[in-house]
Amino acid sequence: MKTFRMIAAATLFAGAVLTPLLAQTEEAQLLGVGRTDLLRADLGIPGREVIQVLVEFAPGVTAPWHAHPGEEIAYVVEGQLEYTLQGKPPLTLSAGDTLFIPQGTSHTAKNVGSGKALELATYIVEKGKPLVALDE
Structure with a gap:
């Protein structure tokens, strides 16, 4: 028993x-979005950390509108992604292209290629805050 x-x-x-x-x-x-966490480390700046994530998008998938509590540097590893930042026209990036997204800027990304797309996202963010805040 x-x-x-x-x-x-x-x-x-x-x-x-x-x-x-x-x-x-x-x-x-x-x-249709997969995430692989690669790195999380404290920075020399108090209250800040770096997070690195590999994001995979299935064909035709769009990430919901969202923002981050810090800066994002996006590097397209594979495929083509269309990024739209609040108040700006869409921008299509291919493998090898990069994009800087300022802190708190609402944005979305869509896989506009014929196969999967991979993005290496590096975030410099406020420690302890949720990494992603979805727009309401």
Whole structure:
């Protein structure tokens, strides 16, 4: 009976912890956007950190309008992405192109190529704040 209780408790704990993580992964996959976290490190500037993420876009997928609590440097690794920054006309970048997105600037990106697109995103952000704030 004691073993059964331990297994039941472990199962409930695993479900409570893993379910939100799996839901986020499934949601991202359904949206056609995948993220691989590569680096997170404190900077020499108090309260700031650098985060580097590889973002994969399925063909035709558009990321929702969002902003970051700091600057983003986007480098297109593969494919073609159309970026639209608030108040600016769309800009199409191909593999090897870069884009600077100022702190708090609302923006979106769309895969306009025929295959997948990959972006290496480097963020210089305020530590402890959520990396992405979706527009309402």
